[in-house]
Amino acid sequence: xxxxxxxxxxxxxxxxxxxxxxxxxxxxxxxxxxxxxxxxxxxxxxxxxxxxxxxxxxxxxxxxxxxxxxxxxxxxxxxxxxxxxxxxxxxxxxxxxxxxxxxxxxxxxxxxxxxxxxxxxxxxxxxxxxxxxxxxxxxxxxxxxxxxxxxxxxxxxxxxxxxxxxxxxxxxxxxxxxxxxxxxxxxxxxxxxxxxxxxxxxxxxxxxxxxxxxxxxxxxxxxxxxxxxxxxxxxxxxxxxxxxxxxxxxxxxxxxxxxxxxxxxxxxxxxxxxxxxxxxxxxxxxxxxxxxxxxxxxxxxxxxxxxxxxxxxxxxxxxxxxxxxxxxxxxxxxxxxxxxx
Amino acid sequence: xxxxxxxxxxxxxxxxxxxxxxxxxxxxxxxxxxxxxxxxxxxxxxxxxxxxxxxxxxxxxxxxxxxxxxxxxxxxxxxxxxxxxxxxxxxxxxxxxxxxxxxxxxxxxxxxxxxxxxxxxxxxxxxxxxxxxxxxxxxxxxxxxxxxxxxxxxxxxxxxxxxxxxxxxxxxxxxxxxxxxxxxxxxxxxxxxxxxxxxxxxxxxxxxxxxxxxxxxxxxxxxxxxxxxxxxxxxxxxxxxxxxxxxxxxxxxxxxxxxxxxxxxxxxxxxxxxxxxxxxxxxxxxxxxxxxxxxxxxxxxxxxxxxxxxxxxxxxxxxxxxxx
Numbered sequence: 258x259x260x261x262x263x264x265x266x267x268x269x270x271x272x273x274x275x276x277x278x279x280x281x282x283x284x285x286x287x288x289x290x291x292x293x294x295x296x297x298x299x300x301x302x303x304x305x306x307x308x309x310x311x312x313x314x315x316x317x318x319x320x321x322x323x324x325x326x327x328x329x330x331x332x333x334x335x336x337x338x339x340x341x342x343x344x345x346x347x348x349x350x351x352x353x354x355x356x357x358x359x360x361x362x363x364x365x366x367x368x369x370x371x372x373x374x375x376x377x378x379x380x381x382x383x384x385x386x387x388x389x390x391x392x393x394x395x396x397x398x399x400x401x402x403x404x405x406x407x408x409x410x411x412x413x414x415x416x417x418x419x420x421x422x423x424x425x426x427x428x429x430x431x432x433x434x435x436x437x438x439x440x441x442x443x444x445x446x447x448x449x450x451x452x453x454x455x456x457x458x459x460x461x462x463x464x465x466x467x468x469x470x471x472x473x474x475x476x477x478x479x480x481x482x483x484x485x486x487x488x489x490x491x492x493x494x495x496x497x498x499x500x501x502x503x504x505x506x507x508x509x510x511x512x513x514x515x516x517x518x519x520x521x522x523x524x525x526x527x528x529x530x531x532x533x534x535x536x537x538x539x540x541x542x543x544x545x546x547x548x549x550x551x552x553x554x555x556x557x558x559x560x561x562x563x564x565x566x567x568x569x570x571x572x573x574x575x576x577x578x579x580x581x582x583x584x585x586x587x588x589x590x591x592x593x594x595x596x597x598x
Numbered sequence: 599x600x601x602x603x604x605x606x607x608x609x610x611x612x613x614x615x616x617x618x619x620x621x622x623x624x625x626x627x628x629x630x631x632x633x634x635x636x637x638x639x640x641x642x643x644x645x646x647x648x649x650x651x652x653x654x655x656x657x658x659x660x661x662x663x664x665x666x667x668x669x670x671x672x673x674x675x676x677x678x679x680x681x682x683x684x685x686x687x688x689x690x691x692x693x694x695x696x697x698x699x700x701x702x703x704x705x706x707x708x709x710x711x712x713x714x715x716x717x718x719x720x721x722x723x724x725x726x727x728x729x730x731x732x733x734x735x736x737x738x739x740x741x742x743x744x745x746x747x748x749x750x751x752x753x754x755x756x757x758x759x760x761x762x763x764x765x766x767x768x769x770x771x772x773x774x775x776x777x778x779x780x781x782x783x784x785x786x787x788x789x790x791x792x793x794x795x796x797x798x799x800x801x802x803x804x805x806x807x808x809x810x811x812x813x814x815x816x817x818x819x820x821x822x823x824x825x826x827x828x829x830x831x832x833x834x835x836x837x838x839x840x841x842x843x844x845x846x847x848x849x850x851x852x853x854x855x856x857x858x859x860x861x862x863x864x865x866x867x868x869x870x871x872x873x874x875x876x877x878x879x880x881x882x883x884x885x886x887x888x889x890x891x892x893x894x895x896x897x898x899x900x901x902x903x904x905x906x907x908x909x910x911x912x913x914x915x916x917x918x919x920x921x922x
Contacts, residue, residue: 263611263612264611265609265611266611346609480599482599483599484599484601485599485600485601485602486601486604487599487601488604488606488608492606492607492609493606493607493608493609494606494607495606495608496606497601497602497603497604498601499601499603501599501601513608515608518602518603519608520604521610522670524615524670524671524712524713525710525711525712525713525714526713527615527712527713527858527859528858528859528861528863529809529858529863530863530864531612533863543863544911569606569607572606572607572610573607573609573610573611574610574611574612575610576612576613576614576615576617576618577614577615577713578614578615580605582607583605
């Protein structure tokens, strides 16, 4: 039986209130040149060409938007939803983009749907308050509140597919960038990145040039030089950064700067069962942990491990600090190979 | 910046082991307040002595196992406090220390660090002292006399009979059932504090430090058996009140049966575990030699806990099926 994910405490009100700050590009960066916008009524081919010319990439995984829309067309997607929420406790870029320019997001979504052949569109907002905001601004797109349990995109897609729709998600930034590309010929050279954490004096959403080194961005945001931990990506699925020369990319989304690294001490499993309640696909992480702990596991006992989506909800709720997500991944490899790893 | 590496997730939700033990310790500390106000500093010295003994035993065990002198978590302090709560206040100071030492060195350390013990260590420690020194464990001072018990040293007191002992003799206790909620009565340290114990339980359940299912089923089954088979001539409701509020039943229901380490992992298993512990407790009360049988019931239920887990897993199909 599938679980209900994990509800992470959010603390983004202040960041969202301040809107998106524009960060000037470094002097060494070339001024981006525009290309001719699509004239008249855009058709799927011209939309895809504009996406390619603009160099738009999905902020979720960095895949070029043109390739993504083509694969959605091949999969016969019937409903395309704009992902305008962040179930991460720190990231707030998608919400900020929707609040700043809902018309652009809706337009981009409609264009993307046209390009991939989806008949329906939906704006998945973070909360009912934002759905009401869209309605007040008379945005011509259906909207829904995506729930607050992580992984929210998984649960949203699950509920859409259960109602018979072949649904897919597209990031809010990609939608807005597509609208800019088609209507104004603007290339996608910027990304909205949330900078947060207890070692930053100016946390917020920043629109930065792709390729800007993290060090420059953090200097602008007032990062404490004594901070010992920087991570990129979401709090559940991101990775730590050891070299601040790393450039900002399309899929950076969130940079968290902390005074001390979130080190965890691992204890033995205390049999609370919270991991099972959290897993959205029905893996039983404590059972996997027990099998791996007691020597070479029997692959037949590692059921459902191949369905793991890597959301790390199990690791987030484990009171003993066990890396259950890593163990499920190992178990999936074991089962796949039919051997111990 | 000198940056350090860490593996995701970088955030977590819900209690961690330290906070669970912290809340449990806090709820146990609250239980010390009323006896200290009533009888002087002896409850505090007993608690300190027991906790210190458990801590030293844990250090010794870790030294023997790993060669390093360290303690990873506050579980020895919790064990010490639970041992004290199940002892009479007039017991010699070495008694809860002996219980704590047995709990850590015999019932916990051989199985590994925190989280691997199959039996509740405090229950094992108190059971050990009950078997070796029953006269010390089950002798209580008469609280109707105005005592200030010495912080250290032996206590001189007039003996009183606990409500559990009177029920064991088939007689109706002098005290009214609802007076057992909040009045000084003869019994273990945690008896006569039913309201505080209940508040502690609520704290543990709301903070996610303990599961409510075993406690609920434990109390439900004991209440049912008390109503169906009263030990004294009274109404079923009166029997339920006396049985639930006498002795250390309520304390065990909140602080011992709900121990997540020894319970089965599934909700169904935990419910059965609680019900089984409750039924065993009443059996020990009806047929056992001692007036208090809660620790033995907890130990017996802990022994069956792996079987309950396996049974639930089997019913749910979580087992190796023949590869076809």
